[in-house]
Amino acid sequence: xxxxxGNQQSIKTVxxxxxxxxxxxxxxxQTVVKIAxxxxxxxxxxTLDKKLVNDDKFALxxxxxxxxxxxxxxxxxxxxxxxxxxxxIATFASTSSTRWVxxxxxxxxxxxxFRLRKVKEMDxxxxxxxxxxxxxxxxxxxxxxxxxxxxxxxxxxRPSMVCPYLLVNVGTGVxxxxxxxxxxxxxxxxxxxxxxxxxxxGSLLTAEVDLNEMMRMAEDGDHRQFxxxxxxxxxxxxxxxxxxxxxxxxxxxxxxxxxxxxxxxKCPEFKKNVMRSLLLMIxxxxxxxxxxxxxxxxxxxxxxxxFLVRNHAIIMRTISYAVDFWSEGTQKAYFLRHEGYTSAIxxxxxxxxxxxxxxxxxxAGSEAERLSWHEYYSGCSDLGRFVPTPPLSMGFTAGVLxxxxxxxxxxxxxxxxxxxxxxxxxxxxxxxxxxxxxxWLRTFEKSVDSVIKKAVQSQENCDSAPHRVQVFKEKFLxxxxxxxxxxxxxxxxxxxxxxxxxxxLLNEQNFDDSYLNQKTLENAAAIKELPSLLRTLxxxxxxxxxxxxxxVGLLAGNVFDWGAQKVRFIRIRVFRWRVHSVLNxxxxxxxxxxxxxxxxxxxxxxxxxxxxxxxxxxxxVIKTQWLADRMGGEIFSVVFKxxxxxxxxxxxxxxx
Numbered sequence: 001x002x003x004x005x006g007n008q009q010s011i012k013t014v015x016x017x018x019x020x021x022x023x024x025x026x027x028x029x030q031t032v033v034k035i036a037x038x039x040x041x042x043x044x045x046x047t048l049d050k051k052l053v054n055d056d057k058f059a060l061x062x063x064x065x066x067x068x069x070x071x072x073x074x075x076x077x078x079x080x081x082x083x084x085x086x087x088x089i090a091t092f093a094s095t096s097s098t099r100w101v102x103x104x105x106x107x108x109x110x111x112x113x114f115r116l117r118k119v120k121e122m123d124x125x126x127x128x129x130x131x132x133x134x135x136x137x138x139x140x141x142x143x144x145x146x147x148x149x150x151x152x153x154x155x156x157x158r159p160s161m162v163c164p165y166l167l168v169n170v171g172t173g174v175x176x177x178x179x180x181x182x183x184x185x186x187x188x189x190x191x192x193x194x195x196x197x198x199x200x201x202g203s204l205l206t207a208e209v210d211l212n213e214m215m216r217m218a219e220d221g222d223h224r225q226f227x228x229x230x231x232x233x234x235x236x237x238x239x240x241x242x243x244x245x246x247x248x249x250x251x252x253x254x255x256x257x258x259x260x261x262x263x264x265x266k267c268p269e270f271k272k273n274v275m276r277s278l279l280l281m282i283x284x285x286x287x288x289x290x291x292x293x294x295x296x297x298x299x300x301x302x303x304x305x306x307f308l309v310r311n312h313a314i315i316m317r318t319i320s321y322a323v324d325f326w327s328e329g330t331q332k333a334y335f336l337r338h339e340g341y342t343s344a345i346x347x348x349x350x351x352x353x354x355x356x357x358x359x360x361x362x363x364a365g366s367e368a369e370r371l372s373w374h375e376y377y378s379g380c381s382d383l384g385r386f387v388p389t390p391p392l393s394m395g396f397t398a399g400v401l402x403x404x405x406x407x408x409x410x411x412x413x414x415x416x417x418x419x420x421x422x423x424x425x426x427x428x429x430x431x432x433x434x435x436x437x438x439x440w441l442r443t444f445e446k447s448v449d450s451v452i453k454k455a456v457q458s459q460e461n462c463d464s465a466p467h468r469v470q471v472f473k474e475k476f477l478x479x480x481x482x483x484x485x486x487x488x489x490x491x492x493x494x495x496x497x498x499x500x501x502x503x504x505l506l507n508e509q510n511f512d513d514s515y516l517n518q519k520t521l522e523n524a525a526a527i528k529e530l531p532s533l534l535r536t537l538x539x540x541x542x543x544x545x546x547x548x549x550x551x552v553g554l555l556a557g558n559v560f561d562w563g564a565q566k567v568r569f570i571r572i573r574v575f576r577w578r579v580h581s582v583l584n585x586x587x588x589x590x591x592x593x594x595x596x597x598x599x600x601x602x603x604x605x606x607x608x609x610x611x612x613x614x615x616x617x618x619x620x621v622i623k624t625q626w627l628a629d630r631m632g633g634e635i636f637s638v639v640f641k642x643x644x645x646x647x648x649x650x651x652x653x654x655x656x
Contacts, residue, residue: 062345076109079108129305140157143333199211217272429493555640
């Protein structure tokens, strides 16, 4: 039962949409339980008469929650009392004996017909990892401790582009897997020098029993008190060996002398120093043998996960150094933003095979793997683990990841000449470019009042609109302040993600389309004038003049949203991505030979440097002084950039 009313309130904020759970799964650990479930979220829509009505469509969300074992029973009680699970079968993954936890799940959620099925932990780990790499932008990252602006360097990729890769799971021990696909992987090695070794030896040496406190000790310690360095052996004559003087030659080597060991124990910083030495010994070993396995298995990448790695800066730093050192710079250590949820997601994915697909409703079957998903930023705690947050209340703590189903399959645009892992649409990296980041954060902050004004106008016949829009404003400004402090909170920080965040928070408050009326009127007017415009263009005999008029119209249309009053005075000078699979198929079927990208957001802020197989045209009018200054031009300057295609063979529209 709940330990307090405060806990109930905290659990309520974490466990959302319980009335419409489609299917549920668990990853049961010794101290933490992860829960993954899909749920339908009711939608509302804005009408042309500026009201808010129920929509017959719903959004499908994947909720992932991790809670401490001592809170798990209260969580199950809350689900049993407030939830409804459509599919009376659940799956779970576990690496240890959890009979009492399984019994508790059945007793709490059973209702007499609830079935619980165990699935292979390693299957779950691999499938969950591939799911995250496939769906979440900037899921993987490298860690550079010495980078002054941002230590996290994120990357968007797909499993098919990096397979075969090594997955190094650092739990109690270390297991190394060679992964080729969701269903094809093998364990190729491992080690006993893992989290259990660090935790056990650390407890013996310091009497500390809290892992996070051990990490803090190691972060503050000085391993040179215990370890023999190259400089200790060779003095100043080590450069000819191609070695650095501060390289560790022997972990704990100085403790071999009893007199020195006794002296070290008396040092006030003994616990910190010994934990530092222990952690470096273990993490350096992990990095070394991980690279050796990668060489043997011809792996393209090495991904590290597990509780010992989980965003502990000192572990990521030393493993990254070890991989770089032993590979002589040919390999890097990669980590995952949400790796703590991989097995829970994998357990959920594996559950679909236990169901009769003809009997389950949408959201309970194989949609999680068949369709594309995106990160629902406003529903995630800790913003991808990189922003520490206090306990929710009354001692209850939880982490949350929330994804929303796109209900379509998103695939790489087949006319891109780059591979997906190279394609970077954003011109400005707000993680690294502090000037651009501050400009955009200020821009979003300044525009929030006009955004909420437009939102309220779109639903002015709905009494609750003013209150809901203030909730949006408060949440949005709070998130912007977090990004200002920690720009890597969402992985890659860019204008696209900021716009997505704003849109998600508006949708959360049921403002689905603030420009519905304006778009409807403008589209109707444009369609009415289109026949006359086409006749006028057809009457132009000289083809170059006709093309010029089309280009001028395209550019004028690009600035029309700035306001019709201003457009009248503009004199344009004369100058000599992932998409829907249906569009991909049409591109290939019609043998497209020209890609036109129009608009400042699509052609300048993103895709300016993108190259395509066929010819491309990037067209925009610069509408902000800041961007004009950055590009060395004037406001309302024209960008009309034509590029010849690279001539590569078109990629398959079905490649994921």
